[in-house]
Amino acid sequence: MDTQCVSCSDTLQIPADSYQGEIVSCPGCSAELEIHSTHPLELAIAPEPDEDWGE
Amino acid sequence: MSEPTRASTPLGILLSTVRYEERRLLSELERRGVTAVRLDPRSMSFAPKDAEALRGMTVLNREISSQRAALAAESLEAFGARPVNDASATRLCGNKWSTYLRLRQYGIPTPATLLAPTPETGLEAIDMIGYPAVIKPLSSSWGNRVSLITDRYAADAVLEHCAALPSAASRTVIVQEAVRPGSPDLRGIVVDGVCLGVIVRSSSDWRNNVARGATVEPYPPNEEVRRLCVRAAAAVGATIAGVDLVERADGGWTVLEVNSRVEFQGFERATGVDVAARIADACTAETIEVREPV
Numbered sequence A: 001m002d003t004q005c006v007s008c009s010d011t012l013q014i015p016a017d018s019y020q021g022e023i024v025s026c027p028g029c030s031a032e033l034e035i036h037s038t039h040p041l042e043l044a045i046a047p048e049p050d051e052d053w054g055e
Numbered sequence B: 001m002s003e004p005t006r007a008s009t010p011l012g013i014l015l016s017t018v019r020y021e022e023r024r025l026l027s028e029l030e031r032r033g034v035t036a037v038r039l040d041p042r043s044m045s046f047a048p049k050d051a052e053a054l055r056g057m058t059v060l061n062r063e064i065s066s067q068r069a070a071l072a073a074e075s076l077e078a079f080g081a082r083p084v085n086d087a088s089a090t091r092l093c094g095n096k097w098s099t100y101l102r103l104r105q106y107g108i109p110t111p112a113t114l115l116a117p118t119p120e121t122g123l124e125a126i127d128m129i130g131y132p133a134v135i136k137p138l139s140s141s142w143g144n145r146v147s148l149i150t151d152r153y154a155a156d157a158v159l160e161h162c163a164a165l166p167s168a169a170s171r172t173v174i175v176q177e178a179v180r181p182g183s184p185d186l187r188g189i190v191v192d193g194v195c196l197g198v199i200v201r202s203s204s205d206w207r208n209n210v211a212r213g214a215t216v217e218p219y220p221p222n223e224e225v226r227r228l229c230v231r232a233a234a235a236v237g238a239t240i241a242g243v244d245l246v247e248r249a250d251g252g253w254t255v256l257e258v259n260s261r262v263e264f265q266g267f268e269r270a271t272g273v274d275v276a277a278r279i280a281d282a283c284t285a286e287t288i289e290v291r292e293p294v
Helices: B020-031 B048-054 B066-078 B087-093 B096-105 B119-129 B152-163 B223-236 B265-271 B275-284
Strands: A002-004 A011-013 A023-025 A032-038 A041-045 B011-014 B036-039 B058-061 B082-084 B113-116 B133-137 B147-149 B173-177 B185-191 B194-202 B215-218 B240-247 B253-259
Touching (some): B011 B066, B087 B223, B087 B253, B119 B152, B119 B173, B194 B265, B223 B240, B265 B275
Parallel strands (some): B011 B036
Antiparallel strands (some): A032 A041, B240 B253
């Protein structure tokens, strides 16, 4: 699935089996993007990792 | 033995960010034809009207944020849902002092640990434990803000920095005996009372977190270690747990911590064990038991 980076507007490809909530990186500007929705495909700037993230 | 609880459908999965582990879990549930209701704790206010939809639902807690995971687990239980792990296990594992107390209470070997609410108490605690010691925040992940203290100067500096942190929770730390810092440690994964396997984690850093680049390899079967992993998971009441252990100089094993929302990418890579499938088994089983320590 092709879409536009919400940061630099470059075109980027999102694998068809992606899940909502996955983080992808824009090859153009390296922005970290969260797949906000898969149908329709919507991206948003990914949240910064917080200090309480992880195990 | 705690009372088995009957699982119900549909299965909920609590998460915001989808990492390797959540992708594996979602994919495994899809493969089994299990409809997973996605619950994003960032958008959940737990209004009274939400109770109807949540009542009786088993919810696998895979939230990346420790605070959101604990709050959601508590709220889900209050609304009649059944989070896995439950709220108590999530809370215990999310606080290193609480974990220590529980492990100690159940007679599970764990490094000597003291609470340090102030820098002064911290210095006294380090004097009692001796150098090297480890200073850890009550809640931290991926080894963040965990400091190896080799001398008084480092102790002063780290405790001074902790004291300057803005929140009271951040200013309180624990001081822990450093057990062979820099040596490899073990990670065992326990699901539903069964240890799925154990890996060795090694790193150029003194902390062996996979998230910090530690390398992993399978650890040969060792019944003592496996039993300790199962006992540690049971002590905190966790159905799903990642148990970290390190070997003492005398050859005995000691449990460093128990993780309630375990990351298993490195474990699956090293062992070939399908952790996602075992977690899916546990969440879709008719009953889930948290076994008492043996």
